[in-house]
Amino acid sequence: MKLVAFLLPLVFLLVILIAETVTRITEGAIYEDLLQRGVAISRVVALSSGYSILSGDRLAMDSLAAETKNSAGDIEYLSIRDTEEMVLAHNLIEERGKKHAASIRVKALATFLETQAYEVVRQGKELIEFTTPIFFAGKRVGTVSLGISRDSVLAAQKDIRKSIAVAAAVFLGIALLGTFAIASFITTPVKKLSSGVNELASGAPFHPIPLRSGDELGELTMNFNRMAETILSQKNRLSRYAKDLEESYIATVRVLAASIDARDPYTLGHSTRVAFLSCELGRRLGFDMEEIEHLEKACLFHDVGKIRTPDEILLKEKRLDPKEIGLMQRHPDDGADILRMAPSLHRYIPAVRYHHEWYNGTGYPERRKDSEIPIHAQIIALADAFDAMTTSRPYRKALTSGKALEEIIRFRGTQFSPELADAFVRMVRDMPPMEAVDTDTASKRGMAL
Ligand SMILES: [Fe+2]
Incomplete structure (x- = not known):
């Protein structure tokens, strides 16, 4: 029990540390993946919409905004606007022609070339917003803003946490059984040695302890059996x-x-x-x-x-x-x-x-x-x-x-x-x-x- 009491907290701590590390790495990877995806979509839209802004092709921009919005379930909004911040295309038709309403920025996340990523709150929702300037022929003609819901990231992170927690619990259960097995493996020969010593000390008939392994414990058992035989033979001689x-x-x-x-x-x-x-x-x-x-x-x-x-x-x-x-x-x-x-x-x-x-x-x-x-x-x-x-x-x-x-x-x-x-x-x-x-x-x- 002492061995189990010593090993188990160590195993428990190790499992918790591993689970926590894996969770952090996985969550970081999910977040990074989201940022990469947002930057890529935002830049593609900026590249695709430069000509349409100059040519005034509203239909192409609307189509681009709608298709981008529909391409992934977690995209909350897409806004293409000119340099005066007037919305030229938006996934919400009612936003077109209006002045762009800026989101409340909570935290700057990263900058990828000319694209900036922020944690924002927009219409009460937590989003990650990607803003990319639109250039055409070297001249800035507008801005694209893409908002991706954080809910999907949080949900994915929650799923990962749950999976890792289940895996950690299973691992802990196995570790618990393993600890008992190891403790039993180590202590059984020691207990047998101890009962052999007691038999020898009490004068009860001594039975040699069976050898189970060739390791140090096996060697100790063999030496104990030899010692016991020597003691018994000397005891008989003395008697x-x-x-x-x-x-x-x-x-x-x-x-x-x-x-x-x-x-x-x-x-x-x-x-x-x-x-x-x-x-x-x-x-x-x-x-x-x-x-x-x-x-x-x-x-x-x-x-x-x-x-x-x-x-x-x-x-x-x-x-x-x-x-x-x-x-x-x-x-x-x-x-x-x-x-x-x-x-x-x-x-x-x-x-x-x-x-x-x-x-x-x-x-x-x-x-x-x-x-x-x-x-x-x-x-x-x-x-x-x-x-x-x-x-x-x-x-x-x-x-x-x-x-x-x-x-x-x-x-x-x-x-x-x-x-x-x-x-x-x-x-x-x-x-x-x-x-x-x-x-x-x-x-x-x-x-x-
Ligand atoms: Fe007498």
């Missing part, structure tokens, strides 16, 4: 690198998680069992594959913060005192700090940080409750508690699955979400007895998700 980096970091954290589990013989394999149970529950809750993968990694990371927990607390065989409990309870925050070091692992922070929150708001570290606790954290809390209860500890023996489920039901609505606790209990009851589950296989299943 692969990022994925590889994330996988290697996750592998490192797996090793770290396994090392932490291994620090305490009683918690060996804990993280992978939690991952197995959590992913099973996630699947039952209708999570898609991507979310289950996400949950599995969060499970592997959930106790990674214990790397900072001193051995004397982690491996203590007696119950922990309040101070030790406080140190132990720092592991969700420590885990979050470790994950914060890699931007690609930030998504696991909520599950890790809040897996010891209680449904009723009495957990740690933030005493969040109900829906304030991320669902992944709530699932991990269930699996974590179940695995802890079904694993022997120095200060107590492992509970059976049935007893552990009873505990989970007992804490339904306090520690655990009632709905999730019910789903978890149903899931474990549907599974083969936990004592018979090969956690190696289970962990492999979990990791393979």
Whole structure:
């Protein structure tokens, strides 16, 4: 639209200028033609009437006056008079023999040899009057005056103006369409380039822009397509690198998680069992594959913060005192700090940080409750508690699955979400007895998700 707004006034101005110039030239030509015609008629009459004046041949002069008047529709009058200004012949019979009545001269137009042309007003009509002296044998014997109506010139000029105005309007219409066509021709490839840039910027699938011409725009389009392909290929390479980096970091954290589990013989394999149970529950809750993968990694990371927990607390065989409990309870925050070091692992922070929150708001570290606790954290809390209860500890023996489920039901609505606790209990009851589950296989299943 900007291009049209710029081009259209220019085209409009050009058309107006051309129309005005053509009108002026044409009108000038019409006027000039009239002057030439008037001079020629006036001189012919002057040449033809010299002898008749001297010989007193009134009939010849009358005939000449009448024939001249009738030769063209725009001749208003013709007067032949002697040197005393007495009318000898006139197209109006009543004017003959009278003193010539001079016209009111408005403007001198031109002089052609001895003929003079004036714009005059005669009997209320605007005329162009041509006055030529009549000579015979070198002696002036009279004067011819020829009056031609200006109406015909004005009418011709009006017709010309009308025709030129119509032509200009048609030309303007064509120019308008042409301007839109040119604007579209120029802007369409630019718009396509612009939408290509937007596609590229938004990450939407990029489609190469078709080449339509071999001009500068075509070259620009071709270069843009090449640039986009380069960017996309580098982006894909970077994504692969990022994925590889994330996988290697996750592998490192797996090793770290396994090392932490291994620090305490009683918690060996804990993280992978939690991952197995959590992913099973996630699947039952209708999570898609991507979310289950996400949950599995969060499970592997959930106790990674214990790397900072001193051995004397982690491996203590007696119950922990309040101070030790406080140190132990720092592991969700420590885990979050470790994950914060890699931007690609930030998504696991909520599950890790809040897996010891209680449904009723009495957990740690933030005493969040109900829906304030991320669902992944709530699932991990269930699996974590179940695995802890079904694993022997120095200060107590492992509970059976049935007893552990009873505990989970007992804490339904306090520690655990009632709905999730019910789903978890149903899931474990549907599974083969936990004592018979090969956690190696289970962990492999979990990791393979
Ligand atoms: Fe934990």
